[in-house]
Amino acid sequence: MKAIQMVDLRGQYEKLKPDIDAAIRSVLESTTFIKGPDVKLFEEELSKYMGVKHVVSCANGTEALYLAMMVLGLKPGDEVITTNFTFIATVEVVARLGLRPVIVEPDPGSFNISVEEIKKAITKKTKAIVPVHLFGQCADMESIMELAEKYNLYVIEDAAQATGADYIFRDGTTKKAGTIGHLGTTSFFPSKNLGCYGDGGALYTNNDTYEKKLRSIANHGMKVRYHYDDIGVNSRLDTIQAAILRVKLKHLSEFNAARRAVADKYDKAFAGCPSICVPERVTYSSHIFHQYTIRVKNSKRDDLKKFLESKSIPAMIYYPGPLHLQEAYGYLGYKENDFPVTAALCKEVLSLPMHPDMEQDQLDYIILNVLEFFEK
Numbered sequence: 001m002k003a004i005q006m007v008d009l010r011g012q013y014e015k016l017k018p019d020i021d022a023a024i025r026s027v028l029e030s031t032t033f034i035k036g037p038d039v040k041l042f043e044e045e046l047s048k049y050m051g052v053k054h055v056v057s058c059a060n061g062t063e064a065l066y067l068a069m070m071v072l073g074l075k076p077g078d079e080v081i082t083t084n085f086t087f088i089a090t091v092e093v094v095a096r097l098g099l100r101p102v103i104v105e106p107d108p109g110s111f112n113i114s115v116e117e118i119k120k121a122i123t124k125k126t127k128a129i130v131p132v133h134l135f136g137q138c139a140d141m142e143s144i145m146e147l148a149e150k151y152n153l154y155v156i157e158d159a160a161q162a163t164g165a166d167y168i169f170r171d172g173t174t175k176k177a178g179t180i181g182h183l184g185t186t187s188f189f190p191s192k193n194l195g196c197y198g199d200g201g202a203l204y205t206n207n208d209t210y211e212k213k214l215r216s217i218a219n220h221g222m223k224v225r226y227h228y229d230d231i232g233v234n235s236r237l238d239t240i241q242a243a244i245l246r247v248k249l250k251h252l253s254e255f256n257a258a259r260r261a262v263a264d265k266y267d268k269a270f271a272g273c274p275s276i277c278v279p280e281r282v283t284y285s286s287h288i289f290h291q292y293t294i295r296v297k298n299s300k301r302d303d304l305k306k307f308l309e310s311k312s313i314p315a316m317i318y319y320p321g322p323l324h325l326q327e328a329y330g331y332l333g334y335k336e337n338d339f340p341v342t343a344a345l346c347k348e349v350l351s352l353p354m355h356p357d358m359e360q361d362q363l364d365y366i367i368l369n370v371l372e373f374f375e376k
C-alpha cells in the first residue's frame, strides 16, 4: 500500500505529468510570465465552467477577499458579518481594511454560517455578509440573499473550498458556489479542489462595473497605462500557474466526483458507529468534499487522532480554535463563552484523508482502523 496522505499532490501530478509539463514548458519558452495568454484563456474557461460572466484572477484567495471588499467601497467602521468557524483569512481581510468583523455561530450539522444567527447580528452599521462554503458544501445562499435584499447588504461568497459545488435553489435550478452573491472569491492553493503549484486566486461576478474596477485595483489602480484612477495593489495570477490550472480545470468535475465516491464509502462504513457523526449533506447543495470532516463524540477525538497517527494515517483538525479566542482578535471584545457551538465543534471535528487519488486499499485501511479504535 502507498503511504496515506491527507492530499496526494504527487499522485495527481504523476497522472497529469505530460500535460502539466508541456503547459509549463510552453510558458517558459514564451517568457510571458506575467499576463501571458494562458491567464486570459484560463479566466474564460473558468467563467464558462462556473456559468458566471466574469472571472478576474489574482494572487491568492486572501487577496481575492481583500479586492472584493475594496471594490464594494466598504468604509472603516462598517460591519461585516461572517462565521466563527472558518480559515482565518476570511476575518483577517475584514480587520485589515478597518472594517468590523461581526462573527456568528455556524450551524453544527452543516458547519456553515447559521442564517438565524446572521439575522440576530444585523445592525444599522452592517454592510456585508461573507458566507463561507466550508469543506465543499454551500451555505444556505437563498436565505442569505433574501436577508441581504431585505436589509440592503452586499454578499461576498468565500468559495475557496467549494470550486465546482452546485447550489440548488428551491425551484430546482442550480448555480455554482461563488456565483450567487454580488461577488465570489476562490483560492487555487495547491491543496484546494482546483489547486495550482503555488499561490493563486480569483473573483467571480456578473457585474460589469465590479469587473472593470477589480481589474484596475488589482493592477495598481491603473485603467490607461500610467494613469491611476484608484489606489490599487499588485495582485496577479502568474502565467505558469494559469497554464497549470487550464490543465487541471479539465479534470475538476471528475476529481470532485472521485472525492464524493470516497465520502460515500466513509459514510457507509461509519453509519453504524454511535461515536461518529458523519458530515451532514444539506438538500440545497451538492458536496465536493474539500474535507471529509467527522465529529467524534465523548471527548475521544484527540485519542482517535493519535491512534490513527500511530498507524501512519494522517488526520487534521480544521479548525482547532475559534476565531474569537485568537489573541489578534481580542480587541473585538468577545467573551470565552460567547460561541458554544463553535467551541464544541473545535473539540469534536476531525478531517480524514480526502483526495481524488485515494486507492481502495488505502481507504479500506483507514476505515478498518477508525472502526477498530471504537471497538477497543
Ligand SMILES: *Cc1c(COP(=O)(O)O)cnc(C)c1O
Residues within 6 Å of the ligand: 060, 061, 062, 063, 086, 087, 089, 090, 132, 158, 160, 161, 186, 187, 188, 189, 199, 200, 201
Ligand atoms: C484557503 C482559504 C482562503 C485563503 O486562500 P489563500 O489562497 O491561501 O490566500 C480563504 N478562505 C478559505 C475558507 C480558505 O479555505
